[in-house]
Amino acid sequence: MRALCGAIITAGALIGLGLTALGIGTRYAPERAFDENKQAVLVKLSMMDRPLVFVLVFLTSVAIVGLGITFVGLAYHHMRRDREHQWERERHAAQQRTTV
Secondary structure, eight states, X not given: OHHHHHHHHHXXXXXXXXXXXXXXXXXXXXXXXXXXXXXXXXXXXXGSOHHHHHHHHHHHHHHHHHHHHHHHHHHHHHHXXXXXHHHXXXXXXXXXOOOO
């Protein structure tokens, strides 16, 4: 369940990042793409609007946390299943009788 929750959080953050990228592209599309020397002009993070930067940083951190929850949840799930399997093997081994 932890892995599923982490995957859902990650999916939501990645959808939000896609929408943020569309918003940034729409906001800064009227900017000049090239200067007078025909070199590309990039819009730096420090030159962007504060709300867009906040959303970009927030959703990136949420995606990283969601991926962390997913991988830790999967690792815990596999460890627990292995422990249950080991317990079942020990329980069935104790019931076997050897005749003399």
